[in-house]
Amino acid sequence: MANRRLLVKRRSSVRNIRKITRTMQLIATARFQAAHSAAVSRRPYTDKLAELTAGIAGAMGDLEHPLMKVPEQENRSALVVLTSMRGLCGAFNANVLRLATGHLDANQEKDIETEVEMAGSKGIAFFKFLGRPMTQRYTHISDLPSFDQVEPIANALIERFVRGEIDSVDVAYTKFISTGRQRPVVERLLPLTQLVEDSGAGAGDGAGPQVEYEFSPNPEELLNELLPATVRVRLFQAFTDAAVSEQVARMVAMKAATDAAQDMIKRLTREYNRARQTQITLELLDIVGGANALA
């Protein structure tokens, strides 16, 4: 008897959980769609900037710039790690953090002093737990990072790089490749090495005949402005990618949770039915047994 009531109770609580996870899945889906369409509308700027930089680079030939200077020896480095503010998104944070700690350990072996700038409370909590130091913590980045939120971070990094306080900057984040594929990566932000990378979309029109621009001011000075803008937009892109990936990860995790709850409900129902049938059989046996004894 008690067993049956227990099963009913458990089943209803699992049903509630399923309701919650399904709602969270729907919310994550809506957020993902918003984040994704925002990410898509951010592409033109990135593409155009790469195109302009390529145009100037073509006009100048040999490029030299403080932001592109590769130090002979790396002594100090910074790592920006992008994690989420909220949990329940599967292995999203764990993947990035594993990569980040691996990168830190590798740097330590090479005797590169690396400071960590952590974005997202999940990453902050994890590093606190490990007892690893963090120089900066960012918890003000919203679900859909705006350029205003990212710009100061990028500017501070650029300034310190130019001053020579740090020799390189890397970013650990989850790159959004497609809805089905996101990959945690560590990418080099500074010094800028490949200028004309990821111009897959811009390559078609960029590879056309060289345009004879009228430059104002001269190309060197334009580059002085273009390169920091490139760094800023690359960091912004990383933040955007991480935000979109987070929503996908949460969507997938909540879908899995809903499915698991569904399976559990099925199993509990089966158990409940069996318990009920067993009880009926027992009662029948009792009655039949009693009747036989009287006869």
Next chain:
Amino acid sequence: MADAKGFACSVVTPERVVIECQARFVALPAHDGEIGVLSHRAPLLTRLDVGPLRIEKSEGQTELFFIDGGFAEMVGDRLTVLTESAVAPAELTREGAEALMAEAKAMTGVDDVAHAARQRMKRKARAQLRMIA
């Protein structure tokens, strides 16, 4: 005027494409003064300052934005303005501009980098005030 259609003009920020239209005339706040762009202009690549961007559309209306630096490229009768922020004048407030000015005045730091940042912020505040007035 060769054709009434004008030329293609778009304003792009890191967050979105702010406007994409056919324009008859565009006034840009270039780093060394205002530049006016008409159809069939020679290819140009220029750095922009903070200030007002005015687009006179082919259909007649005029669009005004406050832009925060960036670049403009004119190539093949297509003008692209890349800027880190473009806001409509209606979104600017006197308080916001004055707060910006106060912030700039409160900035400390004596080296070149800090000085340039302070000057830039002041210029931005002044340009905003001019646009509101």
